[in-house]
Amino acid sequence: MSVPQYRKAAALALVAGLGFSLTACSTKSDDKDTNAGGKVTITVDCQPVGAQKELLKNWNDDVAEFQRQNPDIIIKSVSVGEQCNNPPDFTARLAGGTVTDVFYGYMTDLQQVLDSGQAMDISQYVNKDTIPTWDSVDPALKEVFTDGGKLYAVPVKNYSMGLVYNKVLFQQAGLDVNNPPKTWAEVRAAAKKIAGLGNGIAGYSEYSAGNTGGWHFTSLLYSQGGQVLSADGKKADFNNAAGKQVLQNLKDMRYGDNSMGARQLLQWGDLLTNAGAGKVGMFIGAPDSTQAIVSQFQGKFQDWAMSPLPGQDGPAKGTLGGGEGYFFKKDLSPEQVKAGLKWIAYQKLTPGKGQFDYVRAKPQNYPVGLPQPLLFANGSEAQKQELELRKANANVDTANFALFEATPVPIKGEPRNAQAVYAVLDAAMSGVLTNPNANIDALLKTAEEKVNQLLAAES
Amino acid sequence: MAITTVPGATRKPGRPTPPYAGPQRTSLGRKVRDNLTGHAFLIGAVLCFVVFSWYPMIRGIVMSFQRTRRGETTWVGWDNYSRIIADPSFWPAWQNTLYFTLLALVLGYAVPFFVAILLNEFRHAKGYLRILVYLPVMLPPASALFLFKFYAYDPSEAGLFNAILKALHLPTSQWMQSPEMTMPAMVVASTWMNMGGAVLIYLAALQNIPGELYEAAELDGAGIWRRIVNVTIPQTRLILALLAMLQIVATMQLFIEPLILANGAGTEDSATSVAYLIYQHGFFQNDLNGAAALGVIMLVVLAGFSAAYLRLSAKQD
Numbered sequence: 082m083s084v085p086q087y088r089k090a091a092a093l094a095l096v097a098g099l100g101f102s103l104t105a106c107s108t109k110s111d112d113k114d115t116n117a118g119g120k121v122t123i124t125v126d127c128q129p130v131g132a133q134k135e136l137l138k139n140w141n142d143d144v145a146e147f148q149r150q151n152p153d154i155i156i157k158s159v160s161v162g163e164q165c166n167n168p169p170d171f172t173a174r175l176a177g178g179t180v181t182d183v184f185y186g187y188m189t190d191l192q193q194v195l196d197s198g199q200a201m202d203i204s205q206y207v208n209k210d211t212i213p214t215w216d217s218v219d220p221a222l223k224e225v226f227t228d229g230g231k232l233y234a235v236p237v238k239n240y241s242m243g244l245v246y247n248k249v250l251f252q253q254a255g256l257d258v259n260n261p262p263k264t265w266a267e268v269r270a271a272a273k274k275i276a277g278l279g280n281g282i283a284g285y286s287e288y289s290a291g292n293t294g295g296w297h298f299t300s301l302l303y304s305q306g307g308q309v310l311s312a313d314g315k316k317a318d319f320n321n322a323a324g325k326q327v328l329q330n331l332k333d334m335r336y337g338d339n340s341m342g343a344r345q346l347l348q349w350g351d352l353l354t355n356a357g358a359g360k361v362g363m364f365i366g367a368p369d370s371t372q373a374i375v376s377q378f379q380g381k382f383q384d385w386a387m388s389p390l391p392g393q394d395g396p397a398k399g400t401l402g403g404g405e406g407y408f409f410k411k412d413l414s415p416e417q418v419k420a421g422l423k424w425i426a427y428q429k430l431t432p433g434k435g436q437f438d439y440v441r442a443k444p445q446n447y448p449v450g451l452p453q454p455l456l457f458a459n460g461s462e463a464q465k466q467e468l469e470l471r472k473a474n475a476n477v478d479t480a481n482f483a484l485f486e487a488t489p490v491p492i493k494g495e496p497r498n499a500q501a502v503y504a505v506l507d508a509a510m511s512g513v514l515t516n517p518n519a520n521i522d523a524l525l526k527t528a529e530e531k532v533n534q535l536l537a538a539e540s
Numbered sequence: 541m542a543i544t545t546v547p548g549a550t551r552k553p554g555r556p557t558p559p560y561a562g563p564q565r566t567s568l569g570r571k572v573r574d575n576l577t578g579h580a581f582l583i584g585a586v587l588c589f590v591v592f593s594w595y596p597m598i599r600g601i602v603m604s605f606q607r608t609r610r611g612e613t614t615w616v617g618w619d620n621y622s623r624i625i626a627d628p629s630f631w632p633a634w635q636n637t638l639y640f641t642l643l644a645l646v647l648g649y650a651v652p653f654f655v656a657i658l659l660n661e662f663r664h665a666k667g668y669l670r671i672l673v674y675l676p677v678m679l680p681p682a683s684a685l686f687l688f689k690f691y692a693y694d695p696s697e698a699g700l701f702n703a704i705l706k707a708l709h710l711p712t713s714q715w716m717q718s719p720e721m722t723m724p725a726m727v728v729a730s731t732w733m734n735m736g737g738a739v740l741i742y743l744a745a746l747q748n749i750p751g752e753l754y755e756a757a758e759l760d761g762a763g764i765w766r767r768i769v770n771v772t773i774p775q776t777r778l779i780l781a782l783l784a785m786l787q788i789v790a791t792m793q794l795f796i797e798p799l800i801l802a803n804g805a806g807t808e809d810s811a812t813s814v815a816y817l818i819y820q821h822g823f824f825q826n827d828l829n830g831a832a833a834l835g836v837i838m839l840v841v842l843a844g845f846s847a848a849y850l851r852l853s854a855k856q857d
Contacts, residue, residue, distance in 0.1 A: 083692055168823055168824050169819070169823035169824070172822065172823045172824075172826075173823070173830075176828055191824040192826060196603055196608060196609050196611070196612070197608070197609060197611065198608070198612070199611075281696070282700075290802070290803030290804055290806075291804050292803065292804075292824060321691040341656060343694075343695045343696035344694065344695060344696065345695075345717050346716065346717060346802060346803045346806065346809075348803050348804075351803075394622075411611075443630050498825070500824040500825050500826070501824070501825040501827075504629075504805065504820055504824065504825070505628070507805055508805060508808045508809045511717075511806070511807045512803070512807065512808045515807040515808075516719070516807070517806070524808075530628065531628035531629070534626055534627070534628045535627070535628065537626075538623045538626045538627065539623075
């Protein structure tokens with residue numbers, strides 16, 4: 082082939098290749114619900130990633146067993162990262178319409194999912210026939226995923242925050258691991274002692290970036306009895322004594338005692354990395370944060386314990402709660418919805434199976450005995466079974482979480498337009514944690530004005 | 541190598557040239573056939589631009605006038621624009637971005653030019669030094685910024701810069717945790733990370749300056765500074781002007797530096813850039829339409845700036 086002909090051929094091949102690629106990008110799969118064998122196929126996300134070896138094996142084993150029991154259903158698992166819901170990725174998948182048939186989301190995602198038009202009303206499908214334990218599921222959790230009387234997701238996990246503390250550092254600092262701080266004044270005193278150990282250890286650590294600062298401000302505010310927005314959700318309601326107390330407590334620890342470490346502007350992974358490395362004495366978090374510390378940040382379960390969220394002068398007046406669930410993509414066939422519900426029932430909501438298969442999890446580096454999730458309503462049959470199994474197979478010292486479990490704090494949900502509000506509150510948190518001369522009144526006033534502007538613009 | 545644009549110049553040797561038959565009426569099909577290779581390659585590039593640049597841009601403009609709620613998209617006129625301008629972070633984000641751009645012009649624009657002049661003056665180890673200067677460009681930007689974040693800008697005394705300051709008995713800094721230092725620190729990291737490319741372009745331009753000009757200047761008694769002002773800068777004017785525009789357009793789109801170095805907004809919003817605000821609205825606040833509106837505002841500002849700049853440059857020439 083002469084050079085010019087070769088060039089022409091190469092150019093045509095290039096164009097054809099590009100054309101095929103574009104066509105491939107734009108073509109959607111048509112294997113919607115059934116294949117040649119009459120089987121129902123569904124795609125499900127949040128399959129653990131390769132690095133989570135045991136969790137991934139458990140998931141794959143569950144899929145295999147479920148398909149063995151239900152030979153007419155094919156589960157296609159999709160992995161979307163360790164966190165399952167990294168907000169930018171999740172938003173991109175929603176906007177691009179590339180979510181799986183059954184897709185994972187946070188409780189706070191409901192509005193976004195509805196706005197994207199990707200979710201299906203599954204009210205008519207969810208009942209005792211499709212999910213045998215449905216009547217035992219805590220009604221408050223179902224309510225979170227309900228909008229206008231329609232159910233859009235099945236709750237599969239929930240949490241509330243408490244004080245997570247490192248027992249080893251407590252002992253080294255001469256603190257009583259069985260008597261953790263109950264008030265913010267006690268937290269401050271303990272943090273000072275732990276930070277006194279030196280070696281870059283923070284007595285107490287806190288977020289202030291990537292919207293996580295606002296998230297934790299909310300929990301700290303709830304502990305003071307405050308609320309982020311007014312009852313009608315139209316005005317900011319944190320520029321008051323409760324909000325000031327939250328920031329004052331942090332400022333006192335950060336600059337009064339120098340007990341929070343030099344590095345600030347921390348977000349989720351930063352704090353947990355430090356915690357896994359044994360550099361954090363206390364922080365606020367949910368029970369499963371200890372799981373993250375162990376499975377993702379090389380910490381040890383036996384080092385960590387949990388107590389209720391402290392209050393200002395006594396028990397906390399509230400704590401932040403949240404959770405996650407599975408949505409169903411619009412336009413699924415009834416058979417696919419039923420197959421998806423059957424899978425969720427098997428893997429997420431059956432004591433002794435899937436996430437509640439404590440016999441399987443016991444020998445693994447995966448905690449059994451954590452006080453949450455508490456998906457089933459108090460006193461329900463499913464809850465009894467789940468708690469018995471949990472107790473019988475506990476591989477973490479349940480005494481480490483006994484205080485947290487025995488002293489429930491009223492749980493409050495996240496505010497409307499949570500992420501936008503959190504982004505504003507990050508500035509107040511970062512201000513007080515990075516500026517020794519921070520003016521708390523000014524920080525809260527600015528944040529209040531910004532949140533009010535946001536809410537006004539939204540409405 | 542000679543470059544020819546004569547049609548048919550690449551024809552196979554030996555093919556007889558048709559006798560001249562006056563002006564030819566070439567049809568479009570004939571023209572396409574004659575330049576098939578060129579068109580085929582062009583189609584590839586154009587398709588890439590259409591799919592990955594122009595379509596998203598047009599879609600963004602359309603989205604900025606729409607609002608999607610509950611799966612329904614409606615036209616809302618200028619609502620997204622008024623809403624995004626009312627965002628409390630809107631003006632601070634522009635202020636931060638312009639401040640970064642200004643600092644980047646002072647530091648990020650001037651430093652590579654003088655580094656190039658310096659490198660051009662070296663008689664030995666030129667290649668080695670060029671590699672050293674270009675090395676940071678080869679580092680993935682995220683890795684380079686993490687190096688700065690955890691190694692250089694650590695606010696404790698263990699941080700590289702603080703250790704140096706301490707050794708010199710100078711006050712240490714909180715770097716990214718200080719609202720005053722956030723932008724200068726980001727510009728330093730950004731300049732270190734990106735200057736390699738600009739240095740190479742300047743070096744190429746410098747090497748095109750005829751040596752006689754410098755010799756003449758030296759004979760006239762010009763020192764090094766006079767030679768830079770009267771020979772180097774005028775001779776590299778076009779490259780300098782082009783890179784200034786590209787640099788301003790690029791630095792206005794500041795994103796990865798605040799995202800990594802300041803974990804987003806930084807201390808008291810001191811790192812929030814316009815591009816980061818777009819990201820916040822689009823990916824965290826369930827507001828893709830607001831993000832699109834802010835994107836269009838940025839597009840208009842940058843396009844306006846580029847047009848004005850090119851016009852002014854053309855006038856000067």
